[in-house]
Amino acid sequence: MKSERQIIRVSDAATLAQVAAERLIARLEANSGRAAVCLTGGSSPERLYRLLASEPYQSRIPWRRVHWFMGDERFVPPEDLRNNMAMARRLFLDVCAPPENVHPIPVQAGTTRDAARRYEIALQTFYGGGRLDPARPLFDLVLMGLGPDGHTASLFPGDTALDERERWVVGVAHANVEPQVPRVTLTLPTLASCREMLFEVSGSDKRPILAQVLDGEDLPAVRARSLGDTVWLVDAAALPGSSDGT
Ligand code: 6PG
Numbered sequence: 001m002k003s004e005r006q007i008i009r010v011s012d013a014a015t016l017a018q019v020a021a022e023r024l025i026a027r028l029e030a031n032s033g034r035a036a037v038c039l040t041g042g043s044s045p046e047r048l049y050r051l052l053a054s055e056p057y058q059s060r061i062p063w064r065r066v067h068w069f070m071g072d073e074r075f076v077p078p079e080d081l082r083n084n085m086a087m088a089r090r091l092f093l094d095v096c097a098p099p100e101n102v103h104p105i106p107v108q109a110g111t112t113r114d115a116a117r118r119y120e121i122a123l124q125t126f127y128g129g130g131r132l133d134p135a136r137p138l139f140d141l142v143l144m145g146l147g148p149d150g151h152t153a154s155l156f157p158g159d160t161a162l163d164e165r166e167r168w169v170v171g172v173a174h175a176n177v178e179p180q181v182p183r184v185t186l187t188l189p190t191l192a193s194c195r196e197m198l199f200e201v202s203g204s205d206k207r208p209i210l211a212q213v214l215d216g217e218d219l220p221a222v223r224a225r226s227l228g229d230t231v232w233l234v235d236a237a238a239l240p241g242s243s244d245g246t
Helices: 013-030 046-052 084-096 112-127 188-192 204-214
Strands: 006-010 035-039 066-070 072-074 139-144 169-172 183-186 194-201 229-235
Touching: 006 013, 013 035, 013 046, 013 139, 013 194, 013 229, 035 084, 046 084, 066 084, 072 084, 112 169, 112 183, 188 194, 204 229
Parallel strands: 006 229, 035 066, 035 139, 139 194, 194 229
Antiparallel strands: 072 183, 169 183
């Protein structure tokens, strides 16, 4: 695993979404076959998702050969506004992606454990095996966010899910933050199996936790690393020590 991470500073949230869109498209262009993107929930990716459904980006994405997964899900019904895939569907997938290329975490399963097991099987079927080969990453791009407590995906500080090495997906009984509903999350080794992991961090409310991340504190978001490139895209308002923050 490459230990270093790249930090890219941009001026504001609008530029951040544009740079993220360009990076996503570059990863899709680098793979001429079937491509896979792991999306994230929360509010940070919303601008990016809207951009992907708008020109010139929409026409540049080879929708037929791109598959869309979700890195974590709130255990609420698929149409619930808090559901991460519902948000991604509303903002771009329903408009642009073939339905068979959209792979939601099955929140209709009875328990988070069942949902995790079913999604693990879906990922392993897509991948064509139950062992992740570092030479053949599962995802071309994994999008990530940063929570106020340093969580990423639904990997919360102190939770046993953080130490999981075998399972690809696990259930999480308690979320540290709103919405405080059970979650299902991909584990660190699964998220690491990508050519690029791209964090989007924007806004002054992210500044205190980003300072801890940059100090290298032992937080889930710091532990999350790609086997390929790990890139943190941060805007001026979020960056500690920047004069542009408020
Ligand atoms: C979720 C997310 C979560 C999110 C962070 C940041 O389901 O909530 O996947 O990990 O990325 O909490 O959230 P914001 O983008 O809303 O700040």
